[in-house]
Amino acid sequence: MAYNSPSCVAVLKNTGLSNCKDELLYDAMLVWTTNAFQFASEADAEDESKWIDGINLGTVFPHPIFDEVEPALEDDVEQETGIGASLFVREGKYGGLGRAITALCNLANLRTFNEVTGRAFIITGNGKVYGTSPDGVIFRGFSLSEFHIGMLGGSDGSTKRMVPFEYQFKLPTEMADFPAVPQLTWDPLTQLVGVxxxxxxxxxxxxxxxxxxxxxxxxxxxxxxxxxxxxxxxxxxxxxxxxxxxxxxxxxxxxxxxxxxxxxxxxxxxxxxxxxxxxxxxxxxxxxxxxxxxxxx
Structure with missing residues (x-):
């Protein structure tokens, strides 16, 4: 292939469906990692001690479990031309707004992660770890385009004051084309705790x-x-x-x-x-x- 000669041949794959479903529930917790952190294999990703090693080394940081969460999926971006054609520009990004009840004395530490380049695994409400594997071997979190922890929110007297966690993932293809969920025999919602x-x-x-x-x-x-x-x-x-x-x-x-x-x-x-x-x-x-x-x- 030469410069300026892109391949336009699509490689179509089979569309038969699995009899098993992944059953990924809502986003319950985010585990922030450094941009370079990854597990070398599926076996490592399933090994609880490897996660704890990352926590102790300061490359893996479990954040609080959300008390409530609102998922947010952008619409795909399309361009409407003057002749009435619709041109696909890019896929919408996935993210969300989680809220957690946390102590004020923890808030300053949590906010040190604001806008820091990194990745995050999603821990679902049923204890699944949702990440990405670009080659079917390594396992890492999704690349973040936004991660911001706000101040303690207000209350109208009928709700608890909560801290907002706003997040958005940068690359839709990591979720759409290279999703990965290791099969754990332990519960990350209870076992993954920050230093x-x-x-x-x-x-x-x-x-x-x-x-x-x-x-x-x-x-x-x-x-x-x-x-x-x-x-x-x-x-x-x-x-x-x-x-x-x-x-x-x-x-x-x-x-x-x-x-x-x-x-x-x-x-x-x-x-x-x-x-x-x-x-x-x-x-x-x-x-x-x-x-x-x-x-x-």
Whole structure:
């Protein structure tokens, strides 16, 4: 084929229909991803742990479940000529307006995604993940042309105040020609949760034999329980020497965690304590807002 010689031959395919229907319900949630994020295969897309890895790495961001949603499909764009002919210009884009009841303390974080280039998977009301596969192998979200989270809306006294999530997808062909829905054995509506900001604090005064830390969620002040020793780090003043002694850790089940030091005890120094990054934690999906500094003299 040469320049300026397009092929006008259509390759027609069979029109026999499947006996099974996909049964995709309404848009219940969007999972925003970086533009480059994709699953390498259908098997990876069906693996819950791969999604959690993406969440901890900061490439996959589940957004709140909608309490109500209005789908919006543009009409196809056509040009009416002066001689009465209709010329097809482009297909209409799909999008919607979701609304969710969220805490005001979460709103600023959510709005950092406004107008950022990215993609999004649609999670349907019956727990299906709706995305696109251009080659039948990789799986990724639909390219976004608009993603905007507004301010807390008003109420007339008969409804709850909600936050609007306005979204529109850029390429109709991704949905029309290359749709993909992996067959999950788990529920993304309950299992896909964004990373939570927490505050790590020193409880009481640390000694050379005992350090107690608390972990509390920033927005609702709920304590975080169930963490394990390998979620934490306590570093000497050189910033690299790990001081936690294996096996001398206790989860006190009240949001506090005890670290015992024996043979040797902590030498005199200035220490920093913190959670590891979400991807380096055993538990994951929580992130500290900053380090704790304490001095042993």
């Amino acid at each position: 939570v900001d927490v505050v790590v604090a020193e409880v009481g005064s640390s000694t050379d034999a005992l350090v107690v830390l608390s972990v509390i969620r920033t927005c609702d002040n709920e304590v975080v329980t169930g963490l394990v020793e390998t979620d934490f780090t306590i570093l000497a003043s050189d910033g690299s020497t790990e001081m936690i002694q294996a096996g001398l850790f206790t989860d006190n089940a009240d949001g506090t965690y005890s670290f015992v030091f024996t043979t040797p005890v902590l030498p005199a120094d200035t220490y920093t304590a913190n959670l590891k990054t979400p991807t380096a934690q055993t538990t994951g999906q929580i992130e500290s807002t900053g380090v704790v500094t304490f001095v042993i003299s």
